[in-house]
Amino acid sequence: MSKFKFKRLEIPDVILIEPTVFEDQRGFFLESYNLKEFEAFGINVNFVQDNHSRSKKGVIRGLHFQKGKMAQAKLVRVVKGEIFDVAVDIRKGSSYYGKWVAVTLSENNKRMLFIPEGFAHGFCVLSEEADVLYKASNFYSPEHEGGIRWDDPDLAIPWPVDNPIVSLKDRNLPFLSKI
Numbered sequence: 671m672s673k674f675k676f677k678r679l680e681i682p683d684v685i686l687i688e689p690t691v692f693e694d695q696r697g698f699f700l701e702s703y704n705l706k707e708f709e710a711f712g713i714n715v716n717f718v719q720d721n722h723s724r725s726k727k728g729v730i731r732g733l734h735f736q737k738g739k740m741a742q743a744k745l746v747r748v749v750k751g752e753i754f755d756v757a758v759d760i761r762k763g764s765s766y767y768g769k770w771v772a773v774t775l776s777e778n779n780k781r782m783l784f785i786p787e788g789f790a791h792g793f794c795v796l797s798e799e800a801d802v803l804y805k806a807s808n809f810y811s812p813e814h815e816g817g818i819r820w821d822d823p824d825l826a827i828p829w830p831v832d833n834p835i836v837s838l839k840d841r842n843l844p845f846l847s848k849i
Contacts, residue, residue, distance in 0.1 A: 673701050676711045679771045684757045685713065685784040686773055687745075700780060702747060703805065713784055715743045717805035724750075725795045725802070730834040732792020733758055733818040733843070740814035741787035743807040751800030752776035753793040754830050758818065760846070761788035768846060770825055775802075790818050794829050817843035 675688040689700040701707075708715070725731060733756065736742045746755055755775050759766040774796070775781050785791050793802065820829065820836060822845045 672707060672710075673704055674707050674711075676713075679773070681757070681759055681766045681769055681771050683759075683786045684771050684789070685711075687782040687784060689780055689782070691780055702782070703745065715745075715786075715807045717743075717745065717807055719806040719809055721804050721806060721810075723802045725800055726835065727795050727798050728831050728833070728835050729795045730792060730820045730829060730831065730836050730840070732756070732840065733790035733820055733822075734792065735760060735788075735790040735816050735818075736808060736811060737814045737816045740808050740811040743787050744785045744791055744804045745782055746775065746785065746791070746793075746802065746804040747780070747782040748775045748777055749801050749803055750777050751795065751797035752778070753795055753797075753800050753802060755783050755793045756791065756827055757783065757785040758790040758792075758825060758827075758846070759788065760790050760818070760849070764788070768824065770827060772827070790816075792820055794831050794834065796830060816849060818846050818849060819843045822846050 677686045756772045758770040
């Protein structure tokens with residue numbers, strides 16, 4: 671029996687993953703990653719870095735990506751709170767270029783989102799606070815860092831927040847048409 675349910679989203683390379691959760695009166699146990707299971711589904715990624723962010727309600731982080739040889743695939747999950755998580759296809763030549771998918775990830779649903787290389791990633795915090803963990807397939811490289819404005823009108827992402835809290839750096843990112 672598989673320990674995970676894998677579901678391809680509207681952009682098929684982005685995959686929603688639901689772990690099997692074993693719960694009892696003590697709490698719960700789940701595997702958040704299993705190389706054999708992921709490879710059996712076709713996710714052949716060598717994760718080399720784990721990241722953890724904590725953000726307050728209304729914060730939007732992103733849309734971030736790494737360029738060229740430092741491109742990153744990510745496996746995103748939430749261990750505290752709830753987020754609206756977004757992946758934007760920025761692969762030149764992709765039939766999904768400029769399209770995006772979004773899912774809600776939370777400590778309660780325990781779902782994860784696999785985002786392959788060639789995507790920008792961002793999220794909005796829906797709960798009072800959220801702790802987001804993600805694995806990355808490449809090391810962070812400041813000189814390969816890129817991003818797209820969260821409010822790009824061509825993307826028209828319906829962020830579920832009024833008056834978001836966005837860093838100065840993210841407010842000054844270019845629109846997709848300029849990258």
